[in-house]
Amino acid sequence: MKKKNTLITGAIITLVILFVGCVQDKKDSLHIEQLRTKQTKIKDMFGVNGFEWDFYDSKYNFDTAKFNLIKNFSGFRHFLDWDRIEPEKDVFRFNHKPEGGWSYDEVYQRCHQDSILVLVDLQTTASWLVNTYPASKRQRDVMPMAYGVNRSQPSSYIEIAKAGFQFAARYGTNSKIDKNLIKVPKEAEHPVIGLGYVQYIESGNEPDKWWKGKESEESPEEHAAQLSAFYDGHKGTLGKGVGVKTADPNMKVVMGGIAKPNVEFVARMVEWCKQNRGYKKDGSIDLCFDVINYHMYSNDYTGWFAKFKSKKRGVAPETNDMTKIANTFTDLRSKLGINIPIWSTETGYDLSDKSVQRAIPIGAKTQEITQADWLIRLGLLYARLGIDRVFYYQLYDNNDPGTDNGTPFGFSGLVEKNGKRRAAADYIHQITALMGDYYYFNTINQDPIVDVYQKGKKRMFILVVPDEIDRKEKYQLDLNQAKTAIIHRLKPGFNQMTSEEVNTSNGILEIEVTETPVFVEAK
Numbered sequence: 001m002k003k004k005n006t007l008i009t010g011a012i013i014t015l016v017i018l019f020v021g022c023v024q025d026k027k028d029s030l031h032i033e034q035l036r037t038k039q040t041k042i043k044d045m046f047g048v049n050g051f052e053w054d055f056y057d058s059k060y061n062f063d064t065a066k067f068n069l070i071k072n073f074s075g076f077r078h079f080l081d082w083d084r085i086e087p088e089k090d091v092f093r094f095n096h097k098p099e100g101g102w103s104y105d106e107v108y109q110r111c112h113q114d115s116i117l118v119l120v121d122l123q124t125t126a127s128w129l130v131n132t133y134p135a136s137k138r139q140r141d142v143m144p145m146a147y148g149v150n151r152s153q154p155s156s157y158i159e160i161a162k163a164g165f166q167f168a169a170r171y172g173t174n175s176k177i178d179k180n181l182i183k184v185p186k187e188a189e190h191p192v193i194g195l196g197y198v199q200y201i202e203s204g205n206e207p208d209k210w211w212k213g214k215e216s217e218e219s220p221e222e223h224a225a226q227l228s229a230f231y232d233g234h235k236g237t238l239g240k241g242v243g244v245k246t247a248d249p250n251m252k253v254v255m256g257g258i259a260k261p262n263v264e265f266v267a268r269m270v271e272w273c274k275q276n277r278g279y280k281k282d283g284s285i286d287l288c289f290d291v292i293n294y295h296m297y298s299n300d301y302t303g304w305f306a307k308f309k310s311k312k313r314g315v316a317p318e319t320n321d322m323t324k325i326a327n328t329f330t331d332l333r334s335k336l337g338i339n340i341p342i343w344s345t346e347t348g349y350d351l352s353d354k355s356v357q358r359a360i361p362i363g364a365k366t367q368e369i370t371q372a373d374w375l376i377r378l379g380l381l382y383a384r385l386g387i388d389r390v391f392y393y394q395l396y397d398n399n400d401p402g403t404d405n406g407t408p409f410g411f412s413g414l415v416e417k418n419g420k421r422r423a424a425a426d427y428i429h430q431i432t433a434l435m436g437d438y439y440y441f442n443t444i445n446q447d448p449i450v451d452v453y454q455k456g457k458k459r460m461f462i463l464v465v466p467d468e469i470d471r472k473e474k475y476q477l478d479l480n481q482a483k484t485a486i487i488h489r490l491k492p493g494f495n496q497m498t499s500e501e502v503n504t505s506n507g508i509l510e511i512e513v514t515e516t517p518v519f520v521e522a523k
Helices: 002-030 064-070 104-113 154-171 220-236 263-276 322-336 367-385 423-435
Strands: 047-050 075-081 117-123 200-203 252-254 292-295 342-346 389-392 439-446 449-455 458-464 473-478 484-489 498-503 508-513 518-522
Touching (some): 047 342, 075 389, 117 154, 154 200, 154 220, 200 220, 263 322, 292 322, 322 342, 322 367, 367 423, 367 439, 367 449, 423 518, 508 518
Parallel strands (some): 047 075, 047 389, 117 200, 200 252, 292 342
Antiparallel strands (some): 439 449, 449 458, 484 518
16 A cells, blocks of 8 residues: 555656646746847838938929838938028028929928838038138038138037028927027018927938048047037027027937947047036936937948958848947947937948949849848847847939949949839838837847747747858747747738748747748747
8 A cells, every 4th residue: 555655646746747847848938038128119120211302203293102112111311411401501491392392391291191200311511611611622521610610619510500400490399489590581471390290310421431531521529519519509508599409309319320330439429528518417428419320331341340351242240240339339328327229320232243232142042132131130130239220221222224333332222213112122011011010029049040029918030040151940939839820931022921820849830940031920
């Protein structure tokens, strides 16, 4: 009898251990910690750069078909030449349509209506200011200041700061502005203010443009001085009608996207703010920008800040120093102890065989398909690392078909000039339709990469091989006892991914993962 009881007791203990083990396994597969409290939506990784004429036909009529292409993207970074809104000193105009031209009111209103975030990059220097330079030094990219003034003083940048005020007065949210400060002669009796169409503005593009010469290249301290004037009239000391925040405290100022993604540039700007703007009441540094911004193209032509063996082409985003460099910016944010967004407002790949940032055919994939793969993976990488928004360069090619002059950016467009989406835009459209509001949650495997995205109680797994040699890997994805899974695959030329429902083996899905991301959800 004692032996029988011992056997029964042993069997019960074994069953309990097995049951506890099963419960523990199930708990482990369920419990994935959220990596960051910030919820970066996947659609925020899919902005695009472009121009006002991208919205219009040749007769300056708003083109709905072209706008439908823009609607594939969650954000639009608008290259706006300063001259176009201030053709003469202190004479502003924003609606050129009556005389034959583009209406910025219309562009921004339509984007606002369709929930497309607009970042206006007020770039180049107005010709009337360029003309203060000696004839031999004149170019559209000189620093936004009169010739010969002190480059280190915020007051030297008062003209671009006045333009920032006029823009923010019109397109910001403040409707209680003194109308006598508005400098739009054609609307003198009834000035337009407080339209609320634009949330973000950038003062200049790539202020560290060393290739343009010393009249164009700004030091970190000089760019900080420019931004301090542009931001709030250097804390209100430059008078009325000067600075974005003076017109609309709600509009956000984005620092000029630096061409060299060197975090030291931003660190020196922060130090300038500490010395020249001081601290806010909460003890934080009174910065003159609301968003950190840098550019990086994923190629190997970047010996000035990283070590590469040059192939004179673009490379897959996980195979160079993009991760390390992104981490330097997020580390600076952590060090500052403030929740300031970090954006990358220019990145991308070209399709010209002459470009140093070209995508390459891989296996059976064409250059265009590789461009699409790498752009999507670049967005996923930045979301993984804590970058808040990405804008690709750019909507259309700079060059016309058959006119390849060998420039790096001639054929970087995501849509064709004939109105057809390229594969990259197809992929962005499909991902946004499937899971645009899902946010990055965590990464549970590194090779193949397995990212987890979440929306409420819904979860999506994105799997990809981080390589550029057509590598494939088998992976067992634990779907927590789900009997079936839905596998979504990207498909060029279509509006939606292909979707396949498959059975799991006790909640485990064995799937082949390639260099094209695949999307899986439990059913």
